[in-house]
Amino acid sequence: MSHKLYEDALAYHATPTPGKIAIRITKPTKTQRDLSLAYSPGVAEPVRRIARNPEDAYRYTAKGNLVAVITDGSAVLGLGNVGALAGKPVMEGKGVLFKTFADIDVFDIEVNADTPDAFIDTVARIADTFGGINLEDIAAPHCFRIERELRERLDIPVFHDDQHGTAVIAAAGLLNALQLAGKRIEDMRAVCLGAGATGIATMNLLIQLGARRENLLMVDRKGVVHTGREDLNEFKQGFAVNTDRRTLDDACADADVFIGVSGPDLFTTDMLRSMAATPIVFALANPDPEILPELAHKTRDDVIVATGRSDYPNQINxxxxxxxxxxxxxxxxxxxxxxxxxxxxxxxxxxxxxxxxxxxxxxxxxxxxxxxxxxxxxxxxxxxxxxxxxxxxxxxxxxxxxxxxx
Known part of the structure; x- marks a missing residue:
């Protein structure tokens, strides 16, 4: 980002009112009768109804259109563990998107929690307020357990967007790219660079869509995730394959698809050259992708490229x-x-x-x-x-x- 853009961003967030979201009243409040209906004594009747039948909360309160966007600040954008409070501008921004694109109301909630158990307990205790929970910017591997346990405990949707949101968009683009390449998802060989929340969720979704687990190679900082490794957490173990490939270079040879959810410039032109005909490259590290599209197209004229950036075609957003x-x-x-x-x-x-x-x-x-x-x-x-x-x-x-x- 340029210095001017930094200044503009700060001004955007600070003026004329600090922050990006606010609360509006949805009922009239101009007369004494209005106030008596909004609060005491009128409010007592919906309280009684909800006490008798909790489902009536969807009829008499904003619960049904209210989502909590919740973070512990442990993995905010590309900035890392900046803490819960520093994540608030991002959570407010997520609220802006919910409202703009789907007319969903949001409370952003930043939780100071030292352990996954503390975070889970906090969210579970406040969940009655909401119709859904959007978990955001929570570091792996804790994010997997947090989402799983909250889903088990709560009867409202719990969704970690850093996992499943990117997975859905990438998978949709990939299905279309495979069609253009004349390939089937059942036959493709794919490499995923990055074994965190996004990478694991994306590979899981591709399997739901028909990809074969044995054709998927996941690569982390130590190389290919294979059955001979003893340093894998339970989530990576699900993608350990029996292979003699060990490096990213090895993994990319003859691959149909490369999906990067890692960092800038980690996918080289030599790796791209080694891929199969009509390779598909989803370089999703943001703002700097694993390979720039212009370099990819210069290297091979048959490549199909997507990134996470808005200034290139095929943005996985x-x-x-x-x-x-x-x-x-x-x-x-x-x-x-x-x-x-x-x-x-x-x-x-x-x-x-x-x-x-x-x-x-x-x-x-x-x-x-x-x-x-x-x-x-x-x-x-x-x-x-x-x-x-x-x-x-x-x-x-x-x-x-x-x-x-x-």
């Missing part, structure tokens, strides 16, 4: 997922967000890319034309059809899988 996943889940009062719902989101996103692009999308991005192809494998974030297509698909998957209340 989480805003394409989490607002609509929660919208669909909240609309049917889902008890959880399950794999069926994530798979439905993947297919809905992938399908939308094949349809004619509305003029308003072209205008928003200053484009004269846009159609399915190597530079358009995933919808643009400002596509108005996203709110029309994704939530109904996710809601229907919730109904079909038995987790919808209505």
């Amino acid at each position: 989480n805003v394409l997922g989490f607002p609509y996943i929660f919208r669909g889940a909240l609309d049917v009062r889902a008890r959880t967000i399950n794999d069926d719902m994530l798979v439905a989101a993947v297919h809905a996103l992938a399908a939308l890319t094949h349809e004619p692009v509305p003029q308003e999308v072209l205008d928003a991005y200053g484009l004269e034309a846009l159609a399915f192809g190597t530079d358009y494998i995933i919808p643009k974030p400002f596509d108005p059809r996203l709110i029309e297509r994704l939530p109904p698909a996710i809601a229907e998957a919730a109904r079909q899988s038995g987790v919808a209340r209505n």
Whole structure:
């Protein structure tokens, strides 16, 4: 970021009112009668109703459209463990996206917790307030346990966007890229550089979509995750394969797909040259990808590239997922967000890319034309059809899988 952009960002957050979100009142408060209905004595009756039937909270309070965006500040953007309070601008920003793209209200909550148990207990105790919980910027491997235990304890959707949000968008783009390359997900050989929350969730989702576990190689700081290693946590162990490949160079040889969720410039031109015909490269480290698209295209003219950046084609942007996943889940009062719902989101996103692009999308991005192809494998974030297509698909998957209340 340039110095000017830093200054603009600080001014944006500070003026004219500090922060990015606020609370608005949804009922009239102009008369004494209004206030008597909003508070005492009128408020007593919905209290009695909810005490008799907790489901009435969805009828008489904002619970059904309210999501908590919660962090412990242990993995904020690319800044690392900056602490809970320093993560607040990001959590407020997530609230802005929820409201802008899916009209979902948000309370951001920053939890000072020294242990996963303390964090889990805190979130579980306040969960009745909300219709859903969006976990954010929590470091691996604790994030896996936190999400799993909260899902087990709570009867509202719990979703760690750093895991599943990126996974959904990447998987949708990958399905389209494979189609362009003339390859099937069942046959592809894929390498994932980065064995944290995003990498593991992405590989798990690809398996749900038909990828074969034995064809997936995960690479961490110590090399290929294989069955001979004794330093793997329980989450990496699920991706340990019996192979004699040990390095990232070894893993990339003849691979169809490279997915990077690691750091800048870690994927070399030699690695790209060693890949199979029509290679697919998702270099998702942000802001600096594992390989720059211009270098990838210079190295091979048959490569399909996606990044996490907005200044290149094929941006894998989480805003394409989490607002609509929660919208669909909240609309049917889902008890959880399950794999069926994530798979439905993947297919809905992938399908939308094949349809004619509305003029308003072209205008928003200053484009004269846009159609399915190597530079358009995933919808643009400002596509108005996203709110029309994704939530109904996710809601229907919730109904079909038995987790919808209505």
